Amino acid sequence: MKNNILLVLLLISQSFYCQESNQVKKVSFENYFRFNLVLPFQTGNHSLANDFNSNIGVNANLSLVSFEEFSFNMGYEFSQYRVTNFSNIGAIDYMNFSVIYGEIDYDITVYNNLKLIPNIGYGYVRNNYKSSGRKFGVQEGTEIRLGTMLNYNFTKTFSTFVGFNYIFTNLNINTNKEYEDYFGKANRFQVSLGIKFQ
Amino acid sequence: MKNCIVLFFVFSFYSCSIPYDLETRYIIETKLVDSNGNAIANEEFSIYVSTNESKTLFYGNSNGETISSSISDKNGFIKMIFPKPDVQNFSLSLNSENNNVTGYLSKNIFNIKPENFVDYKLVLDEIKLAKYDEITNFDIELNQVTQNKELRKIEVIGQVYTQNENLNPDLDLENYYDLQTYFSLFKNQNFTLKYSVFNYTTMTLEENIVNLSITDQPINYTLTY
Numbered sequence: 001m002k003n004n005i006l007l008v009l010l011l012i013s014q015s016f017y018c019q020e021s022n023q024v025k026k027v028s029f030e031n032y033f034r035f036n037l038v039l040p041f042q043t044g045n046h047s048l049a050n051d052f053n054s055n056i057g058v059n060a061n062l063s064l065v066s067f068e069e070f071s072f073n074m075g076y077e078f079s080q081y082r083v084t085n086f087s088n089i090g091a092i093d094y095m096n097f098s099v100i101y102g103e104i105d106y107d108i109t110v111y112n113n114l115k116l117i118p119n120i121g122y123g124y125v126r127n128n129y130k131s132s133g134r135k136f137g138v139q140e141g142t143e144i145r146l147g148t149m150l151n152y153n154f155t156k157t158f159s160t161f162v163g164f165n166y167i168f169t170n171l172n173i174n175t176n177k178e179y180e181d182y183f184g185k186a187n188r189f190q191v192s193l194g195i196k197f198q
Numbered sequence: 199m200k201n202c203i204v205l206f207f208v209f210s211f212y213s214c215s216i217p218y219d220l221e222t223r224y225i226i227e228t229k230l231v232d233s234n235g236n237a238i239a240n241e242e243f244s245i246y247v248s249t250n251e252s253k254t255l256f257y258g259n260s261n262g263e264t265i266s267s268s269i270s271d272k273n274g275f276i277k278m279i280f281p282k283p284d285v286q287n288f289s290l291s292l293n294s295e296n297n298n299v300t301g302y303l304s305k306n307i308f309n310i311k312p313e314n315f316v317d318y319k320l321v322l323d324e325i326k327l328a329k330y331d332e333i334t335n336f337d338i339e340l341n342q343v344t345q346n347k348e349l350r351k352i353e354v355i356g357q358v359y360t361q362n363e364n365l366n367p368d369l370d371l372e373n374y375y376d377l378q379t380y381f382s383l384f385k386n387q388n389f390t391l392k393y394s395v396f397n398y399t400t401m402t403l404e405e406n407i408v409n410l411s412i413t414d415q416p417i418n419y420t421l422t423y
Binding site: 086087088089090091127129134135136137138139140171172173174175176177178179183 | 217218219220221224265277278281284319
């Protein structure tokens with residue numbers, strides 16, 4: 001009887017140990033950091049596409065937690081848009097387009113060091129309208145980001161990637177019904193090229 | 199000390215600038231036509247914002263700035279979209295400068311208020327522009343012969359080219375404009391001069407009507423009262 005109790009205790013303790021070791025394996029707080037350049041291409045008939053010229057932007061992204069092949073990260077993206085159609089925007093030179101977003105990535109190993117990483121994200125948009133030495137005001141909004149990255153690991157800690165994203169932006173707007181969608185919605189296709197440290 | 203002065207001026211300029219609500223956009227639309235009703239293309243108009251409310255008479259007031267500009271298309275159609283000024287009281291004016299290329303005289307529609315916009319949009323009636331050579335001057339010289347009378351109102355009825363139009367006339371501005379003594383008239387027309395004189399002896403308002411005609415030469419008219 002004494003032996004049986006000991007055996008049961010041993011099995012239980014072994015089972016807890018296994019569960020704990022599995023959890024450690026599944027959830028990770030190891031961080032990685034990505035930095036990339038983004039090249040936006042506006043699509044459709046909206047103000048960002050017709051009244052501005054977009055420039056190359058920058059994006060920085062930090063992973064917070066990973067679970068199996070999933071990882072959750074937070075990012076910041078910045079790009080500047082030059083006003084080209086003053087009669088639609090006003091006598092303003094440019095707009096700083098910035099986004100803070102959360103994103104979920106899923107890692108799929110394609111071949112050895114090559115990974116395909118589809119992702120989905122949601123962000124808060126803040127557009128700052130400016131001319132040199134002058135702030136005019138801010139327009140806020142949200143965006144949904146869908147995309148994928150092709151990531152190549154050079155070493156265990158350094159990799160490079162190319163990304164493709166399609167982004168739907170909704171901006172706060174009060175205007176004539178005819179122009180609500182024109183100034184309030186935007187779609188863009190975005191190509192990015194960057195590096196990753198982990 | 200020098201740096202302090204520079205900083206002071208930098209902050210002074212910042213404090214003068216008008217903030218805007220970029221989440222609210224106003225639209226002004228109109229059509230430009232000549233004296234024969236034909237569309238005018240390639241004429242530039244701008245929107246001037248002033249924080250000085252109704253006292254702002256003319257384009258160029260120091261408490262304001264140009265917030266939008268546009269050029270009319272081949273159909274004379276002009277559209278300007280601009281952010282709403284984010285201040286309590288403001289007025290707008292729609293302006294064109296004397297254009298030496300197209301030859302049209304300047305136009306200024308001023309005292310445009312937020313309440314003039316319906317669903318954020320203001321559609322103005324056709325704006326008629328005149329060329330220099332279509333216009334001649336009608337100047338009135340005032341000749342007061344008695345202290346018992348006061349000139350209250352002057353009005354010209356005919357084909358008048360009004361360079362400054364008040365979209366929301368109020369009392370102060372009306373008084374200012376009623377005593378206008380300089381008019382731009384289209385050449386070769388008959389017109390009527392109406393003026394009111396208040397007689398302090400009889401305490402009555404006397405209305406006077408004079409029928410006149412103008413050719414291509416300017417007229418200097420002496421108004422005696």
